[in-house]
Amino acid sequence: MYKRGVVQVWSLEQPDWHCKIDEGSAGLVASCWSPDGRHILNTTEFHLRITVWSLCTKSVSYIKYPKACQQGIAFTKDGRYMAVAERRDCKDFVSIFVCSDWQLLRHFDTETQDLFGIEWAPNGCVLAAWDTCLEYKILLYSLDGRLLSTYRAYEWSLGIKSIAWSPSSQFLAIGSYDEKVRILNHVTWKKITEFEHPATVASSKTIVYKEVEKSPSVETERLSFPPTRALASSLFSTQSKYDVSQVPVSLQHIKPVADRANPKMGIGMLAFSPDNCFLATKNDNIPNAVWIWDIQKLKLFVVLEQLCAVQSFQWDPRQPRLAVCTGSSKVYLWSPAGCVSVQVPMEGDFQIVSLAWHCSGDSVALLSKDNFCVCYLEREEVK
Amino acid sequence: MGDWKTITVPVLSSDSKNIFHYTSEKKISPPSMNSQVLRLPLPSSKSMHSFFSAFCTEENIEQSISYLNRELTTLGFPSIYAESKGQELNLISIINCMNELLVLQHKNLRAQEEVEMQHLKLGSDMDHLQNCYAKLKEQLELSKREIVGLQERDRQLQSKNRNLHQLLKNEKDEVQKLQNIISSRATQYNHDMKRKEREYNKLKERLHQLVMNKKDKKIAMEVLNYVGRADGKRGAWRTDKTEARNEEEMYKVLLSDYEQRQKQLLVENAELKKVLQQMKKEIILLLPPQKQKPKERSEDGPVLSDLEEDIGELNKENMWELSCETVREQLTNSIRKQWRMLKNHVEKLDNQVSRVHSGALNEKDVISREDHELETEKLELEIQQCKEMIKTQQQLLQQQLMSPCDDDTTLLLQDCYLLEERERLQEEWRLFREQKKNFEKERRSFTEAAIRLGLERKAFEEDRGAWLKQQFLSMSTDYKHSENVTTPSAFLGSKYLVQIMLFHHLKIT
Numbered sequence: 001m002y003k004r005g006v007v008q009v010w011s012l013e014q015p016d017w018h019c020k021i022d023e024g025s026a027g028l029v030a031s032c033w034s035p036d037g038r039h040i041l042n043t044t045e046f047h048l049r050i051t052v053w054s055l056c057t058k059s060v061s062y063i064k065y066p067k068a069c070q071q072g073i074a075f076t077k078d079g080r081y082m083a084v085a086e087r088r089d090c091k092d093f094v095s096i097f098v099c100s101d102w103q104l105l106r107h108f109d110t111e112t113q114d115l116f117g118i119e120w121a122p123n124g125c126v127l128a129a130w131d132t133c134l135e136y137k138i139l140l141y142s143l144d145g146r147l148l149s150t151y152r153a154y155e156w157s158l159g160i161k162s163i164a165w166s167p168s169s170q171f172l173a174i175g176s177y178d179e180k181v182r183i184l185n186h187v188t189w190k191k192i193t194e195f196e197h198p199a200t201v202a203s204s205k206t207i208v209y210k211e212v213e214k215s216p217s218v219e220t221e222r223l224s225f226p227p228t229r230a231l232a233s234s235l236f237s238t239q240s241k242y243d244v245s246q247v248p249v250s251l252q253h254i255k256p257v258a259d260r261a262n263p264k265m266g267i268g269m270l271a272f273s274p275d276n277c278f279l280a281t282k283n284d285n286i287p288n289a290v291w292i293w294d295i296q297k298l299k300l301f302v303v304l305e306q307l308c309a310v311q312s313f314q315w316d317p318r319q320p321r322l323a324v325c326t327g328s329s330k331v332y333l334w335s336p337a338g339c340v341s342v343q344v345p346m347e348g349d350f351q352i353v354s355l356a357w358h359c360s361g362d363s364v365a366l367l368s369k370d371n372f373c374v375c376y377l378e379r380e381e382v383k
Numbered sequence: 384m385g386d387w388k389t390i391t392v393p394v395l396s397s398d399s400k401n402i403f404h405y406t407s408e409k410k411i412s413p414p415s416m417n418s419q420v421l422r423l424p425l426p427s428s429k430s431m432h433s434f435f436s437a438f439c440t441e442e443n444i445e446q447s448i449s450y451l452n453r454e455l456t457t458l459g460f461p462s463i464y465a466e467s468k469g470q471e472l473n474l475i476s477i478i479n480c481m482n483e484l485l486v487l488q489h490k491n492l493r494a495q496e497e498v499e500m501q502h503l504k505l506g507s508d509m510d511h512l513q514n515c516y517a518k519l520k521e522q523l524e525l526s527k528r529e530i531v532g533l534q535e536r537d538r539q540l541q542s543k544n545r546n547l548h549q550l551l552k553n554e555k556d557e558v559q560k561l562q563n564i565i566s567s568r569a570t571q572y573n574h575d576m577k578r579k580e581r582e583y584n585k586l587k588e589r590l591h592q593l594v595m596n597k598k599d600k601k602i603a604m605e606v607l608n609y610v611g612r613a614d615g616k617r618g619a620w621r622t623d624k625t626e627a628r629n630e631e632e633m634y635k636v637l638l639s640d641y642e643q644r645q646k647q648l649l650v651e652n653a654e655l656k657k658v659l660q661q662m663k664k665e666i667i668l669l670l671p672p673q674k675q676k677p678k679e680r681s682e683d684g685p686v687l688s689d690l691e692e693d694i695g696e697l698n699k700e701n702m703w704e705l706s707c708e709t710v711r712e713q714l715t716n717s718i719r720k721q722w723r724m725l726k727n728h729v730e731k732l733d734n735q736v737s738r739v740h741s742g743a744l745n746e747k748d749v750i751s752r753e754d755h756e757l758e759t760e761k762l763e764l765e766i767q768q769c770k771e772m773i774k775t776q777q778q779l780l781q782q783q784l785m786s787p788c789d790d791d792t793t794l795l796l797q798d799c800y801l802l803e804e805r806e807r808l809q810e811e812w813r814l815f816r817e818q819k820k821n822f823e824k825e826r827r828s829f830t831e832a833a834i835r836l837g838l839e840r841k842a843f844e845e846d847r848g849a850w851l852k853q854q855f856l857s858m859s860t861d862y863k864h865s866e867n868v869t870t871p872s873a874f875l876g877s878k879y880l881v882q883i884m885l886f887h888h889l890k891i892t
Contacts, residue, residue, distance in 0.1 A: 026594045048591050080636070089584075090577045098629045105629055113573070125640040143637050156565065 002028050007040060009055070021053055034099055035079025043072075050084065052102055061102050067092065071117035076124035081105065081143070083127055085115050094118060094129060096145065106145040112137060116160070123169040126186070130160045130174075138163070138174060140189055149189035153182055158263075164270035164279070171295070175267025179283050183298075193298045197267070197283035197291060199253035201303055208249045209339050210305040211332070214239040240307065240330060240341050251286045251305060271313065273320040280322055282310055290324055292334065304334060312354045318361035325352040331366055331375060344373060448472065455480055659718055666721040670728055 005028040011017035027045030034041060040053045047068040052061040066072055067085035074083045079099055086093045092115040096106040114132040121128070126148065131137040136159030140148045151174075153159075158177035165172055171192075172184045181195040201208055256263035269282040278301065279293045287309035294301040308326040315322050324332040329350040332341045344350045344366065350373070352366045363376045439447040452463050460480045465471040740752055 024594075044594075046587055046590065048587055048594065081633070087580075090580050098632070101625060101629075103626060103629055105633060114576075123640055125637055143633055156562075 007031050007042060009040065019055060023051070026051075032073065034082070035075045036099060039099075039102075041073065047072075063095070063097075067115060069114075069116050071119060074118045074120050074127070075099070076120045077122045078124055081120075081124065083118050083120065085118050085129070087115070094127070094141070094145075096127075096143070108141070108145040110139055110141075111147075111150070112139065117163075119163060119165065121165045121169040121172075121186075122167050126169065128163060128165070128172060130163060133158045133160065133177060135159055136176060138172075140172075151184060151189060151191070153191070154178070158266065161266040161268055161284075162270050164272055166272045166276050166279075166295070167274055168276050170276070171272075173270050173272070173279055173281075175270045175281060177263075177266035179266060179285055181267050181270065181279070181281055181293075195279075195281070195291075195293055195300070197281070197286065199286060200248055200250045201300070202248040203300060204247050206247065206300045206303060208245040208247060208303045208305060209242040209334075210245045210249075211240050211307050211341060212243050213307070214241050239343065242304075242339050242341060245305070249303070249305070251289050251303070253286055256285070269310075269313065271315055271322075273315045273322070274317055275320050278315075278320055278322075280313055280315065282313070288326075290322070290334075292322070302334070304332070304339060306332065311352070314355055314357055314364075316357050316361045316364075317359050321361070323355050323357065323364050325355050325366065327351050327353060331355065331364070342375070344375075346373070460484075656714065659714060663714075663718050663721055666718075666725050670721070670724055 005023040005026065007021040007023075007028065009019040009021070021040060021042065023042055023044060026048065028042055029045050029047065030043040032041050033039070034052075038055050040055070042051045042053065043049075043066060044051065047066050050063040050066045050073070052063065054060070063084055063086075065086045065088050067087045069085060072085040075081070082097045082099050084095045084097065086095055092110045092112050094106075094108060094110055094115075095104055097103065098105050110129050112129065112131040113135050116130055116132045118127055118129045120126070125143050127141045127143070129139045129141065136153050136155070136157070138151050138160060140150075142148050153174075153176065160174055160176050162175045163172060164175075170186050172186070172189075174182045174184065176182070179197045181197075182191050183193050183195070184190060185192050254264070256265045264284045264287070266284055267281055268284040269280075271280045272278070272295075273280070277295055279295055281291045281293065283289070283291065288306045290304040290306070290310055290313055291300065292302040292304070293299065304324065306324070306326045308328055311325050311327050313322055313324040319335070321333060321335040324334065326332070329344045329346065329352065330341050331344065331352060333339060344352065350366075350371065351368050353369060354367045356365045356367070358364065361377075363374050365372055365374050448463070456462055460483060461473075461476045463472055463477045463480060465473045736752065
């Protein structure tokens with residue numbers, strides 16, 4: 001509850017257990033769990049400080065001068081270390097803390113103009129820090145604070161929009177405002193390839209799935225007056241399915257307004273599949289399409305063209321299965337075997353805004369503005 | 384000379400016009416008679432008389448003869464007068480002169496013809512040349528005009544080029560200016576941002592102070608119970624030791640990551656080395672062993688010895704682990720050498736094949752392409768035939784195995800089977816009948832034997848009966864006589880009796 005500055009915690013196993021944290025006049029802007037689940041990190045208003053509340057010892061620690069940026073706190077995958085972006089005297093710094101006792105391990109400055117975000121590699125040994133979109137610069141630091149490498153693709157134009165590490169830490173994908181994704185390798189930290197996102201897909205080896213609306217079939221015999229709720233919802237909600245389009249396909253391309261900040265262009269979303277084989281990207285200039293790249297061949301594999309703008313997508317944490325939502329009441333699943341569009345069987349409208357997979361890969365939570373529902377996926381029986 | 388009167392010569396034909404013209408001229412200038420004589424065309428016979436009569440008449444014979452004589456002597460002919468200074472004419476000299484004159488006349492005519500021909504030729508040549516000249520002049524005019532046009536165009540293009548260059552320069556200058564503007568604005572913005580940030584920081588500090596002051600009074604967190612730590616241990620104080628431990632942990636993590644990566648790289652390296660070794664061995668095998676010219680031998684000498692050395696050395700297992708510079712270089716260098724040799728060899732083979740193809744040389748080592756192709760064609764045909772045979776056989780086999788769909792064939796087949804069965808059955812019947820006959824025979828023999836046996840039995844029974852009777856009678860009488868005499872016979876008799884009883888018993892059973 002950000003407005004009141006209060007954080008409430010409940011336990012899933014013990015329904016009686018309850019905790020309430022009140023920041024008081026400091027205000028609350030963001031709150032997150034620590035990876036061991038025993039501490040809560042609250043960022044106060046105006047990013048004055050980060051308070052670390054411990055649920056086991058009721059002790060408090062403070063982190064001063066945190067940076068007000070998009071991704072200021074990053075935890076390593078094994079939860080051992082936490083990196084915090086700070087800014088003092090108009091210079092950016094990164095502090096690395098040990099999560100077990102919240103001791104400061106390393107503190108070093110970064111050569112960025114205005115640090116935008118930090119992210120750990122999944123192996124926990126390399127930290128990527130990138131600059132604001134006015135400068136294309138990404139810096140790679142080792143766990144002990146040494147600068148391993150810097151990468152700059154070009155000057156002056158708008159720079160990095162999003163980055164993603166591959167699960168094996170072998171590749172770092174950087175999506176930028178020039179509608180390209182550049183992939184760096186972990187041995188030399190140099191670019192190995194560039195992926196372009198043109199408005200026309202011409203290569204004959206890519207498959208383009210296009211979502212088309214299916215007109216609902218209504219059996220006239222079963223019509224009754226007044227119409228039942230189920231019937232009404234099925235009448236008004238349009239079914240859709242996927243068709244394979246023939247290349248060359250031209251996708252809907254929008255040109256953003258030039259005189260506004262944070263234009264809707266460039267690669268806004270990047271995600272690697274858990275088996276390291278695929279990379280899913282979204283070009284904000286072509287908001288209805290999801291591009292899936294084959295990392296083993298470094299080529300475009302599949303393009304999914306939806307009817308509405310793609311809101312978010314996430315990979316199944318166990319297998320190469322991608323779930324996409326576009327703000328309609330359908331969730332779309334893609335895997336190398338094919339893709340399917342699933343209607344959420346709800347009365348009324350259920351606009352799916354975001355989704356989250358369960359870590360076992362068996363279910364996915366679909367969130368709309370006020371509600372959420374859980375979708376279970378049947379597993380194939382192994383005989 | 385005498386005065387020549389104008390004699391009107393009748394107009395005979397067109398070619399006498401000249402003569403008419405000539406006679407009137409003759410009147411005017413006698414000294415110019417020479418040239419006029421030459422221009423005279425051969426007169427026709429008709430005008431001859433008039434011509435001759437014009438020159439010499441009866442009145443002026445002497446004059447004309449002297450005149451002629453004068454002319455002839457000036458021309459170099461002997462005089463026509465006799466040697467004495469009289470008026471007698473030397474006929475022979477006259478005839479000679481005439482002949483000479485005729486010959487001269489002919490010559491002159493011929494020369495005239497020739498000259499006229501040449502004149503005509505020259506005239507036509509001149510015409511031709513004049514035409515050519517006119518045409519060339521025209522062409523020259525045209526090309527001059529073209530040149531002028533092209534020059535004009537060239538000038539225009541050059542000026543356009545200059546304009547474009549100028550524009551490009553202007554654009555570049557503008558770009559440079561804009562870049563400068565951008566960079567200067569960027570620095571200005573940075574500076575402003577920094578200033579604003581400092582102000583902001585100051586505000587934050589102030590706010591922080593205020594908030595901190597207020598904070599100490601309120602209880603910030605309420606927990607029902609404390610939750611245990613995730614790893615079950617109790618919290619520890621923060622000391623230098625813990626700091627050192629943390630550092631250690633961090634370095635351990637980094638080192639383990641590097642070690643893992645190094646291991647992976649080593650494994651990859653070893654695999655690649657193995658592949659290279661294999662490739663090298665295969666390349667060595669592919670290369671022809673004896674095919675070396677003396678020139679190459681000097682080059683290959685060290686290579687071969689290197690080869691042997693390499694093979695000898697790298698057969699040792701230890702080389703796998705060594706990754707020092709020299710071993711690495713050795714392996715790659717030797718592979719490069721072998722690859723180069725293989726490439727040369729392949730190129731040589733290509734050249735040979737191309738030479739054979741063009742038909743220049745006939746190498747014995749190399750099979751000509753045509754032969755090779757013929758062979759392959761033959762083999763292909765054979766393969767086709769074999770495949771077809773296999774297919775047909777398969778089809779037949781399938782037909783046999785599957786349930787037949789054709790009625791006639793099934794009936795035929797069935798008939799075949801029935802015949803077979805019938806024959807078998809006939810055989811069996813035959814056997815059966817034979818056996819039956821045998822059995823009949825045996826039965827008959829058995830019955831006969833049984834009948835005989837019956838008869839014999841009857842006879843035997845009768846005998847027995849008689850004997851028994853006799854015995855009884857004898858026994859009763861003997862008993863009376865003596866008791867001990869016929870004990871053996873009685874015994875025998877009793878034995879015989881027992882036997883009979885047994886036989887009866889057996890018969891009954």
